Amino acid sequence: MYVLGLDDLRIEPLPTTGAAPGWIHKHKATLDPSRGSITVRGGEIDPGDSSSGFRRNVDEFRLDFASCRWDRLTEREWRQFEIAPVEDRRDFTLSLPDEVFRPKVVPAELLSREPDDPNYLRRRIRVDEVVIEFVEDVFSIRVLVAGELPALRVDQVLEDVRRNLGEVSRLEHKVVEL
Numbered sequence: 001m002y003v004l005g006l007d008d009l010r011i012e013p014l015p016t017t018g019a020a021p022g023w024i025h026k027h028k029a030t031l032d033p034s035r036g037s038i039t040v041r042g043g044e045i046d047p048g049d050s051s052s053g054f055r056r057n058v059d060e061f062r063l064d065f066a067s068c069r070w071d072r073l074t075e076r077e078w079r080q081f082e083i084a085p086v087e088d089r090r091d092f093t094l095s096l097p098d099e100v101f102r103p104k105v106v107p108a109e110l111l112s113r114e115p116d117d118p119n120y121l122r123r124r125i126r127v128d129e130v131v132i133e134f135v136e137d138v139f140s141i142r143v144l145v146a147g148e149l150p151a152l153r154v155d156q157v158l159e160d161v162r163r164n165l166g167e168v169s170r171l172e173h174k175v176v177e178l
Contacts, residue, residue: 001063018070021045021061036065039073047178055080055178056144078147079154080178083162084140085171100168101125101134103160106153108132127157134161141165142178 001014021027027043040061044054060073101123102110111124111131121136130147143161145154158175165173 014068016063016068016070019061019072020063020070021057021059022048024057027057035062037062038065053082053178056142058144058146079145081143081145081158082140082176082178083143083158083165083173084176085169086174087171095121096136096165096168098123100164101161102164103127103157104164105160106156108157125157127153132157 001016001020002011003014004011021040023046024040024043027040030039030041031037032039040063041057041059043057045057047055058074058076058078062071062073063069064071098110102108102125106127108125108127111126113120113122113124119135123134125132125134128149130145130149132149133144133146135142135144141161143158149157162173162175165171
């Protein structure tokens with residue numbers, strides 16, 4: 001954590017304790033003046049493992065200003081994956097048809113896009129009351145299983161989507177857990 005000095009525009013480290021979110025960006029921070037704290041949610045975190053890239057931050061953290069202590073407010077164990085071409089390709093297709101994200105083996109409801117969601121490359125399905133979100137990235141599709149599903153069920157959905165994607169793109173894809 002760093003602090004910007006408004007008088008001299010110097011950036012200085014601020015020592016903190018507790019369960020910090022780690023290196024995070026694209027997040028939202030909400031000030032709570034009555035508690036003397038900020039709550040951080042959303043965004044992406046660097047898990048410190050250079051092989052997997054960034055992960056979505058699905059938890060919430062609060063920093064108390066008086067003690068400079070972080071507290072983790074949630075402990076979501078949501079699984080995240082990436083579906084990408086087996087070969088390192090730089091011509092990955094964006095704006096895939098919705099049907100790519102509808103599994104054929106597992107019953108799933110394709111959810112409509114949220115009207116206030118600016119990301120038109122986000123698709124969501126519901127499987128057994130759990131939402132699975134797919135976000136097209138430049139070179140891959142990021143997947144977030146927003147709840148608890150049996151591992152076999154998750155594997156079936158990912159395999160179906162991987163196969164659907166291969167049929168549309170004519171490329172072989174792999175699924176990697178992040």
